[in-house]
Amino acid sequence: MADCCSFWNLTLSDVSRAQTGGALSLAELPFNPLRLVLLIAWVYLCLYSVQCVQFNPFVPDKYKGLANVLALVVGPVLLLGLFIAETAKKSRRSQESFFAVLRDQVEHAVTAVRTYRFKSRSDEGSALHLLDSAGRSMDEVYGHSGGKIADARILDLTERTVANALERRASDILIDPKDGDTYTVRLRVDGALTTVSELDAKTCRAVINSIKAVSGMDIGERRRPQDGGFMARKGHAVASFRVASAGALNGEKLSIRVLNKDAGVLTLAAIGLAAEQRALIEKALQKPSGMILICGPTGSGKTTTMYAMLNQIDRFTRNVITVEDPIEAVLPQASQIEINPKADITFAKTLRSVLRQDPDVICVGEIRDEETAEIALRASQTGHLVLATLHCDSNATALVRLLDLGVSRLLLSSGLSLLLSQRLLRRLCDRCKQPVVLSDKQIATFERKGIDHSHMFRAGRCKHCNQTGYLGRTAICDILMVDDQLKAQIAGSEAFLADMKTNDGKKSRSRLRRHGMSKVAEGVTSLEELKRVVG
Secondary structure, three states: OHHHHHHHOOOHHHHHHHHHOOOOOHHHOOOOHHHHHHHHHHHHHHHHHHHHHHOOOOOOHHHHHHHHHHHHHHHHHHHHHHHHHHHHHHHHHHOOOHHHHHHHHHHHHHHHHHHHHHHHHHHHHOOOEEEOOOOOEHHHHOOOOOOOHHHHHHHHHHHHHHHHHHHOOEEEEEEEEOOOOEEEEEEEEOOEEEEEEEEEHHHHHHHHHHHHHHOOOOOOOOOOOEEEEEEEEEOOEEEEEEEEEEEEOOEEEEEEEEOOHHHHHOOOOOOOOOHHHHHHHHHHHOOOOEEEEEEEOOOOOHHHHHHHHHOOOOOOOOOEEEEEOOOOOOOOOOEEEEOEHHHOEOHHHHHHHHOOOOOOEEEEOOOOOHHHHHHHHHHHHOOOEEEEEEEOOOHHHHHHHHHHOOOOHHHHHHHEEEEEEEEEEEEEOOOOOEEOOOOHHHHHHHHHOOOOOOOOEEOOOOOOOOOOOEEEEEEEEEEEEOOHHHHHHHHHOHHHHHHHHHHHHHHHHHHHHHHHHHHHHOOOOOHHHHHHHOO
C-alpha cells in the first residue's frame, strides 16, 4: 500500500522542479511510464485469466467463483500455473519430457503470432480468399497442420498467385515441372503465355496440394488425371476457376482455367462482330428451330460468343435451358444445368430430360460424342432452337467431324441452319500503339486490294499493357449459312464433303484473314498479330 502511495505521490519539490526546469526528463515526471505500462498489462492479464479460468477443464465448477476472484488479483500467476499444469498433462500423455513439451508449446505460441502477421499481410495485399465449391475457406479445407509457419507461407503464396493472375486478366494459370528441382508458373494473358515465376519443387508441390485440396481433388493421387474447381472472393466480387491435374515428367502439372464471369453481359457487337455478321446471326436466332454451331480451337472464345447470342434472345418470352460444363456466367431468366460426370450427369442424359421441360431454346456447352450430337440435331428438327459449340478448325471440318461422330448426312443437313468459326486477335493498347511503317511493296499490295493503310498501327510498350503492346481481344469470324442448296449437297454426296474439307477450308481461312485485315485497317490490331493467329 505504501508502494502504491509512493507511486502516485507528487511532492512539492517535484512540482517546483517541473515548473522551473522547462522540459521534463524521465526521472522528473510525476509518474514512472514503465510502471504505468506494467500496471496496465497486469490488469489486462488478470481479465484474460478470468476468461481462461471460466473455460479451463482443470478448474472444478464449484471452485470457479473463487478462482475468478483470485484471477482478478493474481491473474498472471494463475495463468502460469494453468500453463504448467497443461504442459505436464501433455507430457504424460505423449510420454515426452516436460521441457520438450514446454519448448513445443512456446514454439506454437510464436508460430500463432507470426501466422497472424502473414495472414494480415495477405489480407492487406491481395484481400483475396480461396473457397471450395461449398464456400469453405482454405483454412477450413486445408488447415495449418498444427500451426506451422511453413503452411501459412504456402497458403499466402497460393492466394498471391491467384490474385496476380486476376490482376493481369489471365485466362489460364499453368504450373509445370521444369526439372526435378524447379517448377514454372505461367499465365496466359490475351492468348499469349508468359512465365511469371519459378519455384523450388518442394514449395510448388505444396502450392499444388493447396489448390487440389480446395478444388475437392485427391492430394495423394499425383499420376491419375483429376478435375475440380474452386472460387476466389475479393470483397463482394467472386471469380470461379476450373482445375485439371495430370502426372508429368519430373512431377505433377496443374492447369487452372479462369472462367469468364463477364460473359453473361456481352453483346455480339462487344465481342467484335461486323454489322453484316451480326445481322446474319440475329436472323438465325429469330427462327423457332434449327442449330447454330460455333466452331474453333481451344481458347477461341466459343463460349463467350454463345453467351452473346443468348443475350440477343428475349428470355422473358422464350424458355431457355443451357447444359454446360461448367457454368461460366449467370444468365437471368434462364435455366442453367451443370454437367457432373462423377454423378453420372452427362450431356446426353441431361439433354433427354431437358426435352421434356418444354424448352424453346437449348444451349449445349460442347458436343463431344455421337449421342449428344444426335440428340441436339434431332431437337433442332422438332421445333427447338439449338446453340452448340464444337472443337474444330473451320466450318468445313465441323461437318466432317460430325459425320465422323456417326451422325447421318440426312440428319446433319436437315438440322443445321448456321455455322460460325472464329478466332481471337489481341487488341492494340491505345496508350502505346504507334503508326506502322510499311514498305513500298506492302503499300502497293494494299492499294491493289483497296485496303486503306493510313490508320494501321504496331504494338508499343507501356506499363498499362504490362510491356506487351496489347490489351484485350476481339473476335474475327467466318459465317456459313446452311441454305437449301447446301443442305441438298450435304445430304446427297460424300464427294462434296471431301471437296468442301479441302477447298472450303482454304476459303474459310481466307474469309477469317479478310475480316482480320479490316481490324488491322481500323487500327484495332496489328499485322503481326493477324499473321500469328491466322497465318
